[in-house]
Amino acid sequence: MQNRPAGFGNPWLQLVLSIACVLVSEFLLKRGATEVADTDSAWSWTGINGLASPLVWWAILLIVASFISWLYVLRYIPITIAFPLSRVVDILIPLGCWIFLGESISTLRWCGIALVVIGLALVAKPIAQIEERL
Amino acid sequence: MSFLAFFLIVVSLVSYVAAQIILKRAMDATKTSGFRDVRFVWRITVGIVLMTISFFLTLGLLQRFDLSYLYPFQGLSVIFITLMAAVMLKEKLNTRLVVGALLISAGIVLVSMS
Numbered sequence: 378m379q380n381r382p383a384g385f386g387n388p389w390l391q392l393v394l395s396i397a398c399v400l401v402s403e404f405l406l407k408r409g410a411t412e413v414a415d416t417d418s419a420w421s422w423t424g425i426n427g428l429a430s431p432l433v434w435w436a437i438l439l440i441v442a443s444f445i446s447w448l449y450v451l452r453y454i455p456i457t458i459a460f461p462l463s464r465v466v467d468i469l470i471p472l473g474c475w476i477f478l479g480e481s482i483s484t485l486r487w488c489g490i491a492l493v494v495i496g497l498a499l500v501a502k503p504i505a506q507i508e509e510r511l
Numbered sequence: 512m513s514f515l516a517f518f519l520i521v522v523s524l525v526s527y528v529a530a531q532i533i534l535k536r537a538m539d540a541t542k543t544s545g546f547r548d549v550r551f552v553w554r555i556t557v558g559i560v561l562m563t564i565s566f567f568l569t570l571g572l573l574q575r576f577d578l579s580y581l582y583p584f585q586g587l588s589v590i591f592i593t594l595m596a597a598v599m600l601k602e603k604l605n606t607r608l609v610v611g612a613l614l615i616s617a618g619i620v621l622v623s624m625s
Binding site: 392398403407410411414425427428440444447448451452455456457458460464467468470471479484485486488489490491492493494495496497498499502 | 531532533534535538539541542555560562569570571573574578582585586588589592593596597600603604606607609610611612613614615616617618619621622623624
């Protein structure tokens, strides 16, 4: 087993960076894809025409960055732990819309956020043991 | 939702899950055989191709449906990847991880449907 790198090479830091890039790219993709949407085109199911938006290209850049970080994470952390943790992005998106865009969050959505937080806590618990092994 | 849309959502999900498992296997192998191994290059290439297919299908679907509508399907990837990692990569699963994955998936579905 290789020693876990410290500093910028710390796989947990890379996981955070990967999540941050995904978070921003999701907003850029939705906005960019909608801006250039042409649902009458036969090829539009492939999403190729989304490339007409500069925002989609910025999103692709961030996705590449998050992908490189993610590969690094996969080298050191079991995917059964890393992947569920990476889905924290699914609650950060509605929370981001609530905090920055002033969108409201329904009771049902708060319940969903609570479930994800509990799930994340359960998955994150064995991290201490993994750290010992690493 | 048309059959075509549902089919494309499933293809996108399966591509994504398969890509993650293949990429994990590729990165695991680098610990013993390094980055210049032919199998590493092959697996990374297949993983990237599958991720790309999933990406463009999602982009196409996003132009027709709200992100909140498509997200429940992406939420299912947590369960599928956890199970596939246990079966194909022999990663150890315990009750805590399984319950955690189920709660995260259920939570994502609730967040996106509400």
